[in-house]
Each structure stands twice: as structure tokens, then as C-alpha cells.
Amino acid sequence: xxxxxxxxxxxxxxxxxxxxxxxxxxxxxxxxxxxxxxxxxxxxxxxxxxxxxxxxxxxxxxxxxxxxxxxxxxxxxxxxxxxxxxxxxxxxxxxxxxxxxxxxxxxxxxxxxxxxxxxxxxxxxxxxxxxxxxxxxxxxxxxxxxxxxxxxxxxxxxxxxxxxxxxxxxxxxxxxxxxxxxxxxxxxxxxxxxxxxxxxxxxxxxxxxxxxxxxxxxxxxxxxxxxxxxxxxxxxxxxxxxxxxxxxxxxxxxxxxxxxxxxxxxxxxxxxxxxxxxxxxxxxxxxxxxxxxxxxxxxxxxxxxxxxxxxxxxxxxx
Amino acid sequence: xxxxxxxxxxxxxxxxxxxxxxxxxxxxxxxxxxxxxxxxxxxxxxxxxxxxxxxxxxxxxxxxxxxxxxxxxxxxxxxxxxxxxxxxxxxxxxxxxxxxxxxxxxxxxxxxxxxxxxxxxxxxxxxxxxxxxxxxxxxxxxxxxxxxxxxxxxxxxxxxxxxxxxxxxxxxxxxxxxxxxxxxxxxxxxxxxxxxxxxxxxxxxxxxxxxxxxxxxxxxxxxxxxxxxxxxxxxxxxxxxxxxxxxxxxxxxxxxxxxxxxxxxxxxxxxxxxxxxxxx
Numbered sequence: 001x002x003x004x005x006x007x008x009x010x011x012x013x014x015x016x017x018x019x020x021x022x023x024x025x026x027x028x029x030x031x032x033x034x035x036x037x038x039x040x041x042x043x044x045x046x047x048x049x050x051x052x053x054x055x056x057x058x059x060x061x062x063x064x065x066x067x068x069x070x071x072x073x074x075x076x077x078x079x080x081x082x083x084x085x086x087x088x089x090x091x092x093x094x095x096x097x098x099x100x101x102x103x104x105x106x107x108x109x110x111x112x113x114x115x116x117x118x119x120x121x122x123x124x125x126x127x128x129x130x131x132x133x134x135x136x137x138x139x140x141x142x143x144x145x146x147x148x149x150x151x152x153x154x155x156x157x158x159x160x161x162x163x164x165x166x167x168x169x170x171x172x173x174x175x176x177x178x179x180x181x182x183x184x185x186x187x188x189x190x191x192x193x194x195x196x197x198x199x200x201x202x203x204x205x206x207x208x209x210x211x212x213x214x215x216x217x218x219x220x221x222x223x224x225x226x227x228x229x230x231x232x233x234x235x236x237x238x239x240x241x242x243x244x245x246x247x248x249x250x251x252x253x254x255x256x257x258x259x260x261x262x263x264x265x266x267x268x269x270x271x272x273x274x275x276x277x278x279x280x281x282x283x284x285x286x287x288x289x290x291x292x293x294x295x296x297x298x299x300x301x302x303x304x305x306x307x308x309x310x311x312x313x314x315x316x317x318x
Numbered sequence: 319x320x321x322x323x324x325x326x327x328x329x330x331x332x333x334x335x336x337x338x339x340x341x342x343x344x345x346x347x348x349x350x351x352x353x354x355x356x357x358x359x360x361x362x363x364x365x366x367x368x369x370x371x372x373x374x375x376x377x378x379x380x381x382x383x384x385x386x387x388x389x390x391x392x393x394x395x396x397x398x399x400x401x402x403x404x405x406x407x408x409x410x411x412x413x414x415x416x417x418x419x420x421x422x423x424x425x426x427x428x429x430x431x432x433x434x435x436x437x438x439x440x441x442x443x444x445x446x447x448x449x450x451x452x453x454x455x456x457x458x459x460x461x462x463x464x465x466x467x468x469x470x471x472x473x474x475x476x477x478x479x480x481x482x483x484x485x486x487x488x489x490x491x492x493x494x495x496x497x498x499x500x501x502x503x504x505x506x507x508x509x510x511x512x513x514x515x516x517x518x519x520x521x522x523x524x525x526x527x528x529x530x531x532x533x534x535x536x537x538x539x540x541x542x543x544x545x546x547x548x549x550x551x552x553x554x555x556x557x558x559x560x561x562x563x564x565x566x567x568x569x570x571x572x573x574x575x576x577x578x579x580x581x582x583x584x585x586x587x588x589x590x591x592x593x594x595x596x597x598x
Contacts, residue, residue, distance in 0.1 A: 062474040097440060
């Protein structure tokens with residue numbers, strides 16, 4: 001299997017902006033809305049090319065979600081853009097009633113998620129959004145791992161009917177997936193095959209999992225790495241099959257340990273095929289200002305933390 | 319010209335349906351429903367241009383959004399009486415497996431409903447989106463949205479009010495059921511609304527007022543509202559109503575916001591409301 005390297009770093013939010021532009025060119029039902037963060041969300045190119053299909057909503061996210069639902073009533077495909085914090089916690093009831101329960105084809109696109117937002121600190125570093133959105137019936141939840149995948153996921157969502165949450169981030173991050181790889185919603189991506197331990201990661205943490213795999217291989221441990229870019233619907237089969245082979249799992253996410261990807265994986269395993277699991281996630285606390293890598297280090301989400309978790313979970317197998 | 323006597327007959331039957339539905343399941347919101355009966359009769363039997371069978375997208379027809387979803391009984395009765403679904407289905411209101419949920423929903427596919435409502439403050443935003451979609455589609459029909467007056471206390475309403483004016487949603491006609499009552503008492507005691515007309519005007523809306531329980535005046539104002547669209551401003555009709563209108567012991571009080579009549583009270587109410595189209 002391929003070992004992953006990268007030659008370029010790019011922010012996943014640029015993948016969203018570029019994907020939205022492509023989706024807009026393909027389908028004139030695609031419309032964009034943004035709550036005063038066009039630059040941050042990289043929606044400027046779409047706005048420039050399709051001014052009549054773009055709505056600036058001002059700093060009023062609740063209204064933006066309702067307007068998007070109304071546009072969807074008439075068959076438009078609205079993509080809302082704001083920070084992940086304002087895409088979920090601030091507007092949860094709007095997501096729930098006007099979009100999820102009403103089954104509206106709205107794509108809630110959320111940047112600056114997680115600790116890697118960096119210096120802005122805990123007010124903006126939402127670590128609860130995966131939990132909030134995965135709990136909503138009818139919602140699809142996607143967390144792509146790099147620029148290419150974010151672009152592909154954005155385009156795939158334009159073709160997919162139903163409410164969806166797309167989570168991406170601020171920092172420049174290694175690009176290691178192919179720009180032309182098919183993106184299948186709900187289908188986990190097997191990146192590396194191995195036999196001793198499965199590492200399931202999502203978002204920025206997928207690259208960290210790949211780095212951890214290299215360290216563990218040096219130590220003679222065979223690691224399987226799965227990119228679980230779709231949190232919901234969950235690819236239960238891929239999880240069961242891989243952990244059935246390796247016998248243990250480490251889950252990695254830039255999210256609270258409560259309510260995130262790890263708990264979804266634990267539910268699948270405990271009800272189908274119980275296996276030891278270690279969680280690499282933020283342990284029920286708020287973040288703080290700092291550089292992305294410093295924060296991942298301090299909050300237990302570094303490559304070294306994944307390596308330690310993998311060694312621990314392998315030990316627990318016996 | 320509107321056939322006022324026919325509309326009054328329809329309104330009387332809708333009121334009978336409302337009290338019977340709420341009595342039948344001993345829950346629901348009769349007060350606001352009765353107060354808005356003239357509006358629903360006027361919209362669905364006179365003013366709005368719509369097609370049956372219902373289509374969710376509603377292109378090239380007028381659309382109605384109910385933001386204060388708790389007055390679902392008046393909407394359900396009106397939709398059934400207008401032919402969106404069988405009148406007999408009104409008997410399932412709020413019962414297990416019904417399409418007539420306590421608050422309006424789309425999940426069960428009830429014809430006539432395009433968005434769930436009940437959690438207050440969200441409908442005007444949705445109506446703004448629907449109005450803009452009509453403009454994008456070069457569809458010259460209108461979007462109506464009814465809100466409660468207590469609902470004006472929700473911040474999202476004012477986000478939407480600002481948005482509608484900024485984006486010139488001048489095919490949007492919002493209506494406020496200004497009955498001055500909310501669950502905990504008169505709006506002036508609970509949280510003063512101040513001068514709603516001046517507030518909306520200052521937000522850039524064209525504002526009109528009327529007596530919402532006077533069919534002739536209401537229909538006249540709704541047509542004027544329609545004629546005011548296309549002028550660059552969204553239109554608001556601030557409609558003074560009496561909660562519980564049409565049933566003397568329910569009228570003008572917040573007490574009947576969300577409680578059901580007992581058998582005796584039902585008989586009393588029905589005595590005051592002529593059966594004109596046949597009970598379900």
C-alpha cells in the first residue's frame with residue numbers, strides 16, 4: 001500500500017471555496033450565503049462569479065439558516081458559510097427545526113473548527129460541533145482531511161440530497177489525498193493496511209495518524225489507518241471489518257471526547273464486536289490561544305499521543 | 319369582489335373545527351387559532367393564488383408560512399376545507415401516527431406545509447429565503463408569513479426584518495397577529511413590544527395596520543398589501559385581533575392560549591358557531 005507524503009500544504013477552507021465554485025458552475029441551483037466571513041470562508045470567487053446567487057446575511061447566523069431553509073423549499077441548494085462555532089452552537093435550534101426536522105437540502109459549511117484555529121482561543125475553537133450535528137436526525141456529517149478532499153466533499157454534497165454539515169479548518173495542512181479520487185459519502189477511506197492496530201481518524205487528525213503510523217512501523221508495529229471522513233452515516237462495516245482483523249482501535253479527532261467520532265466507533269464495536277479502544281480527543285475541557293501544533297501537543301492530540309495510545313491499546317489486547 | 323357572506327360561513331366552520339379538534343384530544347391552542355380565523359379564510363379562499371395538488375417547491379404560486387406554529391388548528395382546518403386533504407383527517411389532530419402534528423411539520427408529508435414551525439422566531443427568515451428564491455426564478459407571486467406578536471420578542475425576527483429590507487424582498491408580505499396576549503399574560507406586562515409599526519418602518523418596511531377580525535377590512539388591506547409589493551420594500555400588515563374571537567368566553571384573554579374546552583364548554587362554543595359546511 002502507498003505510503004503517504006506531501007509536497008504542499010493548503011488550508012481545507014480553500015478546498016471548500018474552490019469546491020463551491022466548481023459546484024456552482026455545474027449546477028445553477030447552487031446558492032451561497034455567508035455571515036460576514038466571505039474572506040475567511042474563501043467564498044469570494046463564488047460571489048464574484050455568481051453575484052445573483054450569493055447572499056450576504058451580515059452577522060446574523062440564525063437568520064442565515066432560516067433563509068437557507070426557505071431557499072431550499074424552492075429547490076435551491078444553499079451552502080451556508082461561517083465559522084463552525086456559529087454554524088452549530090449558535091444556531092442549533094434553527095438547524096434542528098427549520099433544516100433537519102423540515103428535511104431541507106441545506107449544506108451547513110463550517111470553517112475554523114477545532115483547536116487548530118489557533119490564536120483566537122476557546123471562544124472560537126469549537127470542539128462540540130460533531131456531537132451536536134451527528135445527533136440531529138436526517139443530517140449527514142462530513143469532516144474531510146485535506147484540501148483535495150474538502151473540495152471533493154463540497155462538490156459531492158451539491159449532488160447529495162439532504163441536510164449536511166461539512167466541517168473544515170483554518171491552518172495550512174499537508175495535502176496527501178489525490179485531487180481526482182472519487183469521494184463517496186458514507187464510505188470510509190482505507191489509507192494504510194496493517195494487522196496489529198486500527199487507527200481511525202477524521203479531519204486534520206488523519207495526517208497525524210499517518211505520521212504516527214510511520215513511527216509505529218519503525219517500532220515493528222503493523223498499523224491500519226482509516227480516514228473516517230463521514231461521521232454520519234457511519235461506515236460500520238469498515239470499522240467492524242478492520243477491528244475484526246487487528247483486534248483493537250485508536251480513534252483520533254479534534255473534538256471533545258464526549259459525543260465525537262470515538263463514541264460513534266465505540267457504539268458500533270460494543271454492539272457488534274467489542275474490542276479495546278483508546279481515544280485521542282480533547283478531554284472535556286476548553287482550548288486556549290496558541291499555535292495549532294502547540295495546542296495539539298498540550299491537549300493530547302499530537303503524533304506522539306497517537307503512538308502512545310496505539311501501544312497502550314495493543315497491550316490491552318492481551 | 320370578495321363574497322363576504324361566503325367567507326363568513328367558511329370562517330364559522332373553521333372555528334367549529336378548531337374547538338372540536340382541540341376538545342377531541344384535550345390539548346392544543348384555541349385562542350390564537352380563533353383570533354386568526356378571518357385571516358386564514360381570507361388568504362386561502364380569496365387572496366392567495368395557489369394550486370392543488372400541493373407541490374413543495376410552490377413555483378408560480380403564492381406561498382404561506384406560519385411562524386407561530388402553535389395555532390396549527392386553524393391552519394389544518396383551513397387546508398382541509400380548501401381541499402389540500404380530506405376533512406375527516408382533522409379528527410386525527412395530535413393523535414399517534416397523525417400527519418396533523420401538534421405543531422406543523424413536513425416529516426409526515428401533510429399537503430400545504432413547507433416547513434416545521436413551533437419554536438418561535440424562525441418563520442420570517444424562511445419566508446425571506448422563499449421570497450428571494452421566487453425573485454431568482456422570475457416568479458412574480460407572493461410569499462406570506464404570519465407571526466405572533468409575542469414572537470416579536472425573539473431576536474431572530476429582527477435579523478430577518480433587517481435582511482428582508484436590505485435584500486429588497488418586496489414580494490414578501492409579513493403579517494403580525496397583534497392580539498396583545500402571550501402565555502404569561504398581556505404582552506405589555508410580559509415584555510413590552512413598544513411601537514411595532516414604527517420599529518418595522520425604521521427597519522425599512524412598508525407597514526400597514528388593520529382589524530384582523532373584520533373580514534371586509536382585512537381583505538381590503540390584504541389586496542392593498544399585494545399592490546404595495548414590487549416597490550423595493552417588504553410589506554408588513556400589523557393585524558389587530560382578539561384572541562379567542564368568536565367564542566365569547568374565550569375572547570380577549572390569554573387564558574385560552576393553550577387549553578382545551580371541556581364537554582360543557584364545547585357545547586357552549588358550538589352554540590355560538592353556525593355549522594355551515596358540515597362538521598368532520
